[in-house]
Amino acid sequence: MRKTLRLVSAAATFAVFGAAGLSLGGAASARTFTAHDMATLERVSDPRLSPDGHWVLYDVRTVDYESNKSKHSVWLADATGKESPRRLGVSDEGAGSARWSPDGKAIYFLRNRKDDTAQVFRTDLQGGTAVQVTDMPFDVDAFKIAPDGKTIVVSQAVFADCADLDCTRQRLAAKKATKASGVVYDRLFIRHWDTWADGTRNHLFALTLTEGGQALGKPVDLMAGIDGDTPNKPFGDEDDFSITPDGKELVYSVKIAGHDEPWTTNFDDYGVKLDGSAKPVNLTESNKAWDAAPIFSPDGKWAAYRRMVRPGFEADRFHIMLRDEKTGEERELAADWDRSAGSIKWAADSKSLYVTAEDVGQTRLFSIDVKSGKPVALTGEGHVSAFDVSAKGLVYVQDDLSHPAQIFAADLKGGHPHALTNVNAEQLKDVDWGAAEQFSFKGWNDETVHGYLVKPANFDASKSYPVAFLIHGGPQGSFGNLFHYRWNAEAFAGAGYAVVMVDFHGSTGYGQAFTDAISRHWGDRPLEDLQKGWNYALSHYKFLDGNRACALGGSYGGFMINWIAGNWNQPWKCLVNHDGIFDARFMGYSTEELWFAEWENGGTPYEPNTDYTKFNPADHVADWKVPTLVVEGGKDYRVPQEEAIATFTALQRKGVPSKFLYFADENHWVLKPQNVVQWYDESLGWMNRWTAAQ
Numbered sequence: 091m092r093k094t095l096r097l098v099s100a101a102a103t104f105a106v107f108g109a110a111g112l113s114l115g116g117a118a119s120a121r122t123f124t125a126h127d128m129a130t131l132e133r134v135s136d137p138r139l140s141p142d143g144h145w146v147l148y149d150v151r152t153v154d155y156e157s158n159k160s161k162h163s164v165w166l167a168d169a170t171g172k173e174s175p176r177r178l179g180v181s182d183e184g185a186g187s188a189r190w191s192p193d194g195k196a197i198y199f200l201r202n203r204k205d206d207t208a209q210v211f212r213t214d215l216q217g218g219t220a221v222q223v224t225d226m227p228f229d230v231d232a233f234k235i236a237p238d239g240k241t242i243v244v245s246q247a248v249f250a251d252c253a254d255l256d257c258t259r260q261r262l263a264a265k266k267a268t269k270a271s272g273v274v275y276d277r278l279f280i281r282h283w284d285t286w287a288d289g290t291r292n293h294l295f296a297l298t299l300t301e302g303g304q305a306l307g308k309p310v311d312l313m314a315g316i317d318g319d320t321p322n323k324p325f326g327d328e329d330d331f332s333i334t335p336d337g338k339e340l341v342y343s344v345k346i347a348g349h350d351e352p353w354t355t356n357f358d359d360y361g362v363k364l365d366g367s368a369k370p371v372n373l374t375e376s377n378k379a380w381d382a383a384p385i386f387s388p389d390g391k392w393a394a395y396r397r398m399v400r401p402g403f404e405a406d407r408f409h410i411m412l413r414d415e416k417t418g419e420e421r422e423l424a425a426d427w428d429r430s431a432g433s434i435k436w437a438a439d440s441k442s443l444y445v446t447a448e449d450v451g452q453t454r455l456f457s458i459d460v461k462s463g464k465p466v467a468l469t470g471e472g473h474v475s476a477f478d479v480s481a482k483g484l485v486y487v488q489d490d491l492s493h494p495a496q497i498f499a500a501d502l503k504g505g506h507p508h509a510l511t512n513v514n515a516e517q518l519k520d521v522d523w524g525a526a527e528q529f530s531f532k533g534w535n536d537e538t539v540h541g542y543l544v545k546p547a548n549f550d551a552s553k554s555y556p557v558a559f560l561i562h563g564g565p566q567g568s569f570g571n572l573f574h575y576r577w578n579a580e581a582f583a584g585a586g587y588a589v590v591m592v593d594f595h596g597s598t599g600y601g602q603a604f605t606d607a608i609s610r611h612w613g614d615r616p617l618e619d620l621q622k623g624w625n626y627a628l629s630h631y632k633f634l635d636g637n638r639a640c641a642l643g644g645s646y647g648g649f650m651i652n653w654i655a656g657n658w659n660q661p662w663k664c665l666v667n668h669d670g671i672f673d674a675r676f677m678g679y680s681t682e683e684l685w686f687a688e689w690e691n692g693g694t695p696y697e698p699n700t701d702y703t704k705f706n707p708a709d710h711v712a713d714w715k716v717p718t719l720v721v722e723g724g725k726d727y728r729v730p731q732e733e734a735i736a737t738f739t740a741l742q743r744k745g746v747p748s749k750f751l752y753f754a755d756e757n758h759w760v761l762k763p764q765n766v767v768q769w770y771d772e773s774l775g776w777m778n779r780w781t782a783a784q
Contacts, residue, residue: 120522122547122584125770127521128575129763130155132513134165135476135487136187137497141194143482144169145215146510148497149186150177158764162186164199166217167510169483169499175511178217185211185220187232187328192239196303198223200230210244212303224297224305227259231292232321232328235299238337241364242299243312247290250317255309258290278352282682283324284725284757292319294331294342296364310366318344320383322357329433330383335390339363341373343383343395353684355380355404359395373413379406384413387440391415392460394423394443396431402685403609405566407602410434410445412460424463428601437502438481446474448599451528451540451570455486473572485510489573491544492523492580522547524583528571531626533619534595534607541623542569543631544579544589556638556781558587559624559662563645565596565608565616565690576759576766577644585774588634592623610692612646612674613653613705620650621658636661638781642773644668644721645729645758649707652737655718656710664780666773668721669729669758672736675702680730711740717747719776721769723756749776 163181295309331342384395398406432446477486500507533539569591594616596608648670678695722734741748
C-alpha cells in the first residue's frame with residue numbers, strides 16, 4: 091500500500107495541533123533544487139522559550155561559501171508571531187548556545203573572546219552589548235545556569251589527574267614547548283571519531299554568579315578524580331548534565347574511561363553538590379548499560395532519565411525512568427511504549443513529559459502523562475529535531491523531505507501552530523520540489539517494511555526516469571521524512587532522478603524488535619528487504635526506469651554497496667560507496683568504538699563462532715563488476731580510510747571502472763560547503779555517465 095505525504099507546508103500535518111501554512115516553493119516558473127542550494131541554506135536550531143513564554147531565542151547558521159565556513163548568530167522571536175524575528179547585535183562576531191537567565195531578563199551565550207577562546211557572555215533583550223561572564227583558561231563548550239541564578243556550571247577540557255586548572259595549563263604548555271613529536275598511549279581510544287586523544291577530559295566546573303551576572307571565585311571541579319567526559323565526546327552537550335531546582339546539586343552522565351572504554355557502553359549518572367563539598371555518588375551503578383543524564387521536575391519531586399538495558403548495544407531502546415527524589419524508588423514510564431526516547435523535557439506543572447521519538451518514518455513530539463504513562467503524539471508527518479516548553483506554550487523545530495527546518499509555536503491546549511521563522515524563503519521561492527510519498531510492502535519474515543519515493547523535480551508522468559537507490563547508514567538509522575543535509579533526496583530529485591529509500595530491518599522507529607533484527611544479519615535480512623522494496627517500487631511506480639539505476643550508500647550503506655556488488659549486482663548501472671566497510675574482520679581491529687563491531691558480529695575478531703567472515707564483502711570481490719565511485723574522508727576513524735583504499739584497490743585490480751574521491755579534511759561525514767557540492771558533482775557526474783539513455 092502507498093501513503094501520499096502532504097508536503098505543501100514545512101510543518102506537514104499535525105495530529106493534535108493541525109497544520110501550519112508555510113509555503114516555500116512550487117512557483118509556476120520553477121527551477122530545480124541543487125546541492126549548492128542545500129550547502130548554502132541558513133539553518134535554524136536550538137529554540138529556547140523565555141520563562142514567561144513570550145520570547146524565543148534560537149540559532150541561525152549562515153554559510154560563507156567563498157570562505158568555506160559557517161557562522162552562528164542568536165535570534166529573538168516573539169512567540170505570538172506578532173513581531174518579526176530579529177538578529178541580536180552581539181552576534182556580529184559570532185554567537186551561539188543562547189540561554190535565558192532564570193528571571194528571563196538576561197541572555198547568556200557563547201562567543202569567542204580576543205584570544206579565540208570560547209567564553210560565556212551576557213546581554214539584555216536588546217542584544218546590543220555583550221558583557222563577558224566567564225574567564226576560563228580553555229574553551230567553554232557547554233554551560234548551564236542554576237535555577238536560582240546563583241551558580242553557573244561550565245565545561246573545560248582538563249587532565250583528570252590535575253588538582254586545578256593551572257596544572258592542566260602548565261602541562262599543555264610543556265607539551266607545546268617540546269620538539270619531540272612522539273605520543274605514548276597505554277590504552278585504547280587513541281583516536282575517536284575525527285580526533286586523536288590528547289589526554290584531556292571534559293569536566294564540569296561550578297562558579298558563583300553575582301547579581302550582576304559575573305562569574306567569581308575559584309572554579310570548583312565537580313568531577314574531580316573522574317576519568318571520563320561530560321559532555322560526552324564527540325557529540326555530547328548540556329543535556330548530559332542537569333541542576334536540581336533548588337540550585338544545590340548537579341547530576342551528570344559519564345562513562346568512566348579505564349581500560350575497557352572502547353568496548354563498553356556503560357554510562358552512569360553521578361550526583362554531586364554544586365559547592366563540591368562531597369565526592370560524586372554513582373546513582374545508577376546497578377545498570378551496566380547506558381544511563382543518560384536526568385532532568386528534574388520543576389516541583390523537585392522527580393528525576394527523569396533515559397536508560398538502555400543491554401550492555402554493549404548502542405542502539406538499544408532508550409526507556410524512560412522516573413526516580414522519586416525523596417525515596418529513591420524508580421519506575422519505568424510508558425513501559426509498553428515500543429519507541430526509543432530522544433530528547434525529554436518536563437511540563438511546567440510536573441505532571442507530564444515531552445519526548446521526541448522516531449515513529450514509522452517520522453520523528454514526532456509526544457506528551458506522556460506521568461500517572462497513566464500514556465503517550466500522545468503532538469505532531470504528525472515530519473521530523474522534529476528540537477523543542478522547548480514553558481507553562482504557556484511550546485516551540486519546536488520541524489522539517490520534512492521537501493522542506494528545510496523552520497521554528498513553530500503552539501499553545502498547550504491543542505491550538506493550531508504558527509510558523510515563527512521563514513528562513514531561506516527568498517532563495518527557495520521558485521524551487522519545484524520533488525513530491526514525496528511513503529510506501530510499504532512485505533519484507534523479510536513477511537513483516538511490513540516502509541520506504542519513501544521522491545519524484546524527480548518537474549515531474550512528467552509520461553516520461554521514465556533514472557533512479558537513485560539510497561541506502562542509509564547506522565545500520566540502526568532511518569532515511570525517514572526529514573531534510574537530510576548530507577544525503578538529501580531533493581538534491582538527487584533536482585538533478586532528474588527518482589529517489590527510492592527503504593527502511594530495511596535494523597531501521598529505527600518501527601519497534602525495538604525491528605531494530606534488533608539486523609544484528610549478526612548484516613547481509614541477509616536487510617538485503618532481502620532492499621530487494622523486495624526495489625521490486626515493489628518498480629511494479630508500483632511505472633515511471634522508474636529499472637535499467638538506469640544506481641545504488642548509493644554511506645557507512646553501513648557503504649558496506650551494503652560493497653555487499654551487493656558481489657551478491658546483488660544485476661540491477662545496477664553504477665554504485666557509490668561512501669565510507670563503506672570492505673573487510674569486516676579488519677574493521678573489528680581498526681575502528682575506535684569496538685562495542686559496535688563486537689555487538690554486531692557476536693564478539694571479538696579473534697573469538698570463534700562470530701560473524702566477521704559471514705557477511706564479508708572482501709570475500710566476494712571475484713563477482714564485482716559494477717562501475718563504482720569510492721568516497722572517503724581522511725579523518726574518518728569510525729571506518730578508517732584503509733577500508734576505502736582496499737575497496738578501490740580491488741576494483742582497479744579487477745579492471746572494474748572506478749574512481750576514488752578523497753577528502754583529506756573530512757571525517758565520516760562531508761561537512762564543508764564546497765566539499766559537499768563537490769561530493770554531489772562527482773556522484774551525480776558518475777551516475778549521469780552510467781545511466782545516460784542509450
